[in-house]
Amino acid sequence: MKPSVVTIEPNGHFCSDCAVRTSAVCSSLNAAELREFEHLGRRVHFSSGETVFSEEDITTSFCNVLEGVMRLYKLLPDGRRQIVGFALPGDFLGMNLSGRHNFSADAIGAVTVCQFAKAPFGRFIEERPQLLRRINELAIRELSQARDHMVLLGRRSADEKVAAFLLGWRERLLALKGASDTVPLPMSRQDIADYLGLTIETVSRTFTKLERHGVIAIIHGGISLLDPARVEALAAA
Amino acid sequence: MKPSVVTIEPNGHFCSDCAVRTSAVCSSLNAAELREFEHLGRRVHFSSGETVFSEEDITTSFCNVLEGVMRLYKLLPDGRRQIVGFALPGDFLGMNLSGRHNFSADAIGAVTVCQFAKAPFGRFIEERPQLLRRINELAIRELSQARDHMVLLGRRSADEKVAAFLLGWRERLLALKGASDTVPLPMSRQDIADYLGLTIETVSRTFTKLERHGVIAIIHGGISLLDPARVEALAAA
DNA sequence: AAACGCGATTGACCCAGATCAATCCTGGCG
DNA sequence: CGCCAGGATTGATCTGGGTCAATCGCGTTT
Structure with a gap:
């Protein structure tokens, strides 16, 4: 700005x-x-x-x-x-x-x-x-x-929102950068929160929780899907 | 069905x-x-x-x-x-x-x-x-x-959702049935809830609250906007 | 290398709205 | 006319996620 x-x-x-x-x-x-x-x-x-x-x-x-x-x-x-x-x-x-x-x-x-x-x-x-x-x-x-x-936005829990976001974003990058379990996240946590109808704190906590459970790894500038299947299950698609 | x-x-x-x-x-x-x-x-x-x-x-x-x-x-x-x-x-x-x-x-x-x-x-x-x-x-x-x-869905409170819904629905009916402060609601409370990302109870309670405050009247098959300006203020458009 | 700034994380607490559980209409039907 | 069914309302209680408040990590500035 x-x-x-x-x-x-x-x-x-x-x-x-x-x-x-x-x-x-x-x-x-x-x-x-x-x-x-x-x-x-x-x-x-x-x-x-x-x-x-x-x-x-x-x-x-x-x-x-x-x-x-x-x-x-x-x-x-x-x-x-x-x-x-x-x-x-x-x-x-x-x-x-x-x-x-x-x-x-x-x-x-x-x-x-x-x-x-x-x-x-x-x-x-x-x-x-x-x-x-x-x-x-x-x-x-x-x-x-x-x-x-x-x-x-209307019907999913915070966990589901975050999981669905990671999968959806990876999917969109697929066409541009090819398949990968490492997902770059150029946007800020606040952007993710405002996209998912959550607060920045909830997004952060959810990432941390997923990491603690070994489902993702939080890396610099993005995340890595350690267990994509589990993320998909969470997203309840 | x-x-x-x-x-x-x-x-x-x-x-x-x-x-x-x-x-x-x-x-x-x-x-x-x-x-x-x-x-x-x-x-x-x-x-x-x-x-x-x-x-x-x-x-x-x-x-x-x-x-x-x-x-x-x-x-x-x-x-x-x-x-x-x-x-x-x-x-x-x-x-x-x-x-x-x-x-x-x-x-x-x-x-x-x-x-x-x-x-x-x-x-x-x-x-x-x-x-x-x-x-x-x-x-x-x-x-x-x-x-x-x-x-x-992502950023409004229950009150705002309901108020915005009533105004939006009235607006859509305007072209079809002409202007009126009496808004027919052919859909069920459950439908409204599922449209707004709320539960049926919250929708019902919000209607009742608006009625208690003299903002709307709940009539058979719809509602009547007693104070459209106040509804607009609530919708925080 | 100390100080700063800013985004991200973490913790403690709170509350809007969900959940669970009765009623309460109201219109259709025997 | 009384009974029944299904939607709507209301009340009591619970909780997921918000709010408020530090703290952390790290890249940048001086």
Whole structure:
């Protein structure tokens, strides 16, 4: 949240060798379309803690996460925070009906996004129904995840929440970094708490408890799943 | 959940005089398209408590709610239930990526839906990007609602949850039945509890408390907002 | 290398909401 | 009309997780 130094790349990159080429919205475009599309996006860097956009801001652009992790959250007037999701490379942000963002987003560590001004992007979509279809797919996927998260928030115990979070996060990293029982956790304990509808103390205590029981090991910058099966049992999926 | 007597209307109705013509997915179609579309849908009735579809069922059709209210929910293996939403006339159900429903739906009171077989509907969309755009709009609207609900489930007190529920439900009925401080509640207390991540007792007690304080009146089949401003203050929007 | 700052952990205690257990309607039915 | 069933309400009690308050660990600054 420090006074930001946003870096905008002066010259273009090429979509064809973009890291998220195959997973992001752009996966719906063929080579020719991609060359046209290339001119619309511009890479923007954010450093740790910077806000990418805030709830209620007018939406002036969409963006594709290329590198890094973001927390997406909503605040209540009294400051209570609910993290509604974490964005990873390949995620597409900025869709809404009201013309305003309906959550805030900030960078956890360094983040690079591919930003598209709203109007030209809208015009580009207009003639590519398959891009619209891809955006729709992403929206439906998120909707499904959102419903799963409602179940977690409304009906699961603290232990179940933490276990489910670790498995879910590992699952999301699978596509990006490959399978591993060592799960990096770039977000703070407070972020995890605000994602799970718990307090920081409960998250910390639950981690410690899982470690005492030999289910996980708490390592620097993450945790290691010593007994994934037991974690799955705890998550009561 | 009783052995169902599903009634399928043998002969067609006309989209042009359909109650949800202007609000549902169909609002994106012009008169000519609508006449074609008409042949795809068939009205199906469900009586109170019947299941329209279950989580993990293969999706064979989409549907548009025409009349009545449905509860949409997910169950944990041990029976805990989270209601992820209530469907009202105009809502469109069945979108998913996996080919399976990701929640269950059953009728609260009598329900009529307009059902479309998956394949022909998919083909019809293929050539109408504006219908796809409409579906996308609905998905994005739901996504926004889902995020609001996450905040409610994760970060609000029982009082706030109940107050926010009453206001939200009134708001949804506004478009259908017009403005009123008398809010019909067709769903059971258990349904409300499972929607808010509470127990039935807490919901009941909270209603009673609000009534004692003169904020609402509990009437048959619903409640009446005696002091809407105070309810809004309680909801801490 | 001492001092600092900040996130994470741990402990003691508390309370909102869950759980358990009776009633209390109210509408349907013999 | 009285009985029954199922939802709703109410009361008594319990507890998971919140709150409050140190303390710890560690990387950074001077």
